[in-house]
Each structure stands twice: as C-alpha cells, then as structure tokens.
Amino acid sequence: MNFLKKILENKFLEIKQRKKKIKKCVIKNIYYRYIKNNKIIFDFSKIIGEIKFFTPILGKISLTRNINKIVKIYKKFNINTFSILTEKVFFSGNYSYIPIIKSKKKNKQIKILRKDFVIDKYQIYESIIIGSDILLIIVYLLKIKIIKNIINFKINFLLEIFSKKDIKKIFFIKKKIAIGINSRNLKNSNFKSKKEILKISKFLKNKSIFLESGIKKIKEVYFFRKINFGLLIGEFFIKKLINENIYRNK
Numbered sequence: 001m002n003f004l005k006k007i008l009e010n011k012f013l014e015i016k017q018r019k020k021k022i023k024k025c026v027i028k029n030i031y032y033r034y035i036k037n038n039k040i041i042f043d044f045s046k047i048i049g050e051i052k053f054f055t056p057i058l059g060k061i062s063l064t065r066n067i068n069k070i071v072k073i074y075k076k077f078n079i080n081t082f083s084i085l086t087e088k089v090f091f092s093g094n095y096s097y098i099p100i101i102k103s104k105k106k107n108k109q110i111k112i113l114r115k116d117f118v119i120d121k122y123q124i125y126e127s128i129i130i131g132s133d134i135l136l137i138i139v140y141l142l143k144i145k146i147i148k149n150i151i152n153f154k155i156n157f158l159l160e161i162f163s164k165k166d167i168k169k170i171f172f173i174k175k176k177i178a179i180g181i182n183s184r185n186l187k188n189s190n191f192k193s194k195k196e197i198l199k200i201s202k203f204l205k206n207k208s209i210f211l212e213s214g215i216k217k218i219k220e221v222y223f224f225r226k227i228n229f230g231l232l233i234g235e236f237f238i239k240k241l242i243n244e245n246i247y248r249n250k
C-alpha cells in the first residue's frame, strides 16, 4: 500500500498548526545564533543506529519504548549517532525524543539525525531548536527550486535519494555533502539489489555516501563498509542489538 500520500497530507496540516504556535522572528533569531557556532560535518559517523518503534508495514518492532534504555544499549556497542523517527502518526515517533537525549550531560558526544518528511522550511528551524545535529531531506518529495533553497542553510543534511531521477535533481550540488541511497522503494517497499545500489553510487562523485534501509546481515555491513559506504540501520539493529539485549536482561 502507498502510505506516502497520506503521510504528506497529514504532515502539511501538522506543520500549519505548529507554525501558528511560534513567531517567525523568534525562530530566525535562534537559527542565526545557531549557525554562528555550527560546523558543517558532512562526514559524520559511518554507522548510524536508528531509533524507531513502529512502521506502517512491519507494525511494532521494538520491545521497548524507553528511549534512554535504547541509547544505553546502542552506546554499549559504540554507536553514538542515531537516526530518530519523529513522524508521529505512521511511525509512532516523537520529536521530544531528541531533547530528551540531548539534555543529558552523559550524551554530550551523541549526534542526532532527525528523520521526518521535510516539506517546509519551518521544519529546518524546528529541527535546530529541538537539538538535531543532522536533518534528513528526502529529495523525491521536493522540487529542485526548494532543494536549492534548503541546501543554503548552514546545517548538516543527509540528502536521501532513491533513483536516477533523484540524482538528476541534485546534480547541481558541487560541494561535498552526505547522500543517503535509500534501498527501500517508498511506494512498494521492495529493496534494491547490491548491483543497483553500486550503480547509483557511481553517479555520486565527491560525496559521502550512506546506504539506508534493508541491511539484514552482518556480512552486508562488512561489504559496504569496505567500500567506504556509511550505513543507516534500523530494523536489524533494533531486533539484534536492542530487543535481544532487553530479552536477555529480563
């Protein structure tokens, strides 16, 4: 089933509501203060662990919703960069997870990628305010003009692409940025083959490449790390690292 249309309709309304609550000049002020001290770190950690509890296709995946517990387990495995799903209705995420993690002194070294469906500039400001270090931008959802606009913001992005069509949209970007190849087709949830992924990556010169979605075996982790791909892993880590750990310590 194609959930994307529904997700976007809902997102549009959500943003409209949230925008009303905060004055434009206040968020812009926060942004300018933020970029004064911010460093662009397109080459962030090569292994990103995702925190997601639920997906529209798989249903519930995590045995716990205790965010601090999950962070603790990930840290035990030396994973310090997290992708956090903040979409509420379809992925059961919440943006308050980001400040919960960031406000703790012991999490100082942790970097957070906010994963949501960005369709409005407002979400960029909001992501900074809640403490995100990196923001996912799904190229498929945006027109080139908007991407051009977004790319000028002085914050760290992971630009997510699916296909050659998406690559064409970002061809104008000459600087080194992080690009995530999403192996999962957003419309039908099929995964790309290794061959397809490598083919797409050939078009991405001078970029820091990440593979997102569909990693199911440790063998695949080794294969892609060997060719210097970064990896963003959700379901596999949640099941293998988080759930097994929780089960064992019951």
Ligand SMILES: O=P(O)(O)OC[C@@H](O)[C@@H](O)c1c[nH]c2ccccc12
Residues within 6 Å of the ligand: 050, 052, 115, 116, 160, 182, 212, 213, 214, 215, 232, 233, 234, 235, 236
């Ligand atoms: O659980 P996986 O197959 O390892 O996938 C993680 C991540 O790539 C996936 O959750 C994802 C990639 N892009 C997205 C955009 C929206 C929501 C979710 C995603």
